[in-house]
Amino acid sequence: MTLLTEPVLGQSSQPMWQEVMSDYVDASGRVNYDELRSNPFALKSFVDFIAEVSPKSHPDLFATENARKAYWINAYNALVMWGIVENPGISSVKDVAIANGFFWRLKFVVGGEQMTLNQIEHDILREKFRDSRIHFAINCGSASCPVLGQRMYDADDLDARLDSAATHFISDTANVRIDERKRTIYLSMIFNWYAADFEKSGLQGVIPTVIHYLPKEQKPMADISNFKIEPPPKTILHCD
Template identity: 45%
Template sequence: MSFTTLIKTLAISVLMIVFSLPVSASTRKEAFDHNTFHQVLQKYVDENGYVNYNALKSNRTELDSYIEALAHTSPSNSPSLFPDKNSKLAYWINAYNAFTLRGIIDNYPTKSVRDIHALYGFFWRIKFTTGGKKMSLRALENEIIRKFNEPRIHFAIVCASEGCPRLSREAYVPERLEA
């Protein structure tokens, strides 16, 4: 390859990169931000997965802020923020866990979720809003999360009971779901 051909090829490559950058940067939307929920988990969940519900109830602003964001935005009404399966799944797992925490602190102190609206009423009767749509934890788990056909969800969604998986101290994010 001659020196002139090499320079032309290099110049064309640089121009292609330069002209493609503004297009991809201007059309790309930011992903849904789970950082607020991550901060809640860092502050109120210990290394063993136990939640300090008393402290969380006393300082609920961050959790309420995250739940407000969930109420307005979801993969259903803002699909551009959730471009792939992992971004959708991370959203729904975090929503389920955040709604569970909210349901507990709204009824705290309580010894068990079974004491809230009797036996399984906590999962059936309490409604939360996601993307403008009200739904129960049961509906969220069975009508949305299970449809991902992802067996690992059983280790990610928590029901705030001793027999359930431990709550992670980190919010789920799409990039780390495969880890």
């Protein structure tokens, strides 16, 4: 992993983000916010780093698209986590009233500029990179969102990590379930909210994406291109 060691920045705080992922995210992707609130130093250090450094403020430090993409994925996940930590009494964004505008009103400093989480997601991650796999890598703090891993995203193996995140999400029957008898596919609302992103991807659509990332043992025997699509039989929080 390439760390940012330019003298003007001092010691990079990126390892602090990895410390947070290792120490406060369990194997199932659940964040221990009680413990994190009691010892927020590592997360605060990374949030301070984000405030000072971004691909826009220091472009020479992010020479490749994967370096920029990894930065913004890590930044989004860290800032969601920090927003929850900074609001005592909540354990996920489900506890934040919609009127409070967690995603579209709460602002963070990123590379010297104020930004909301919605701006990071829609104006940068979606618009600039057009990589639908990103939807499986960012976590909005709700139980229905793709889970966090225990490793930060890094440019060196980003494509493999994003493929893995896609497979992990799609192979979970809580997110994708194919009922060949009923000729119905039950899909997470992520595929509905961001259908246009999947259409623009190299796999050209939601169904081709699902088929591509399903493990071999879960792939359907039938042609599912004309199956009815329905949401899973549960309530899912829209993070925006």
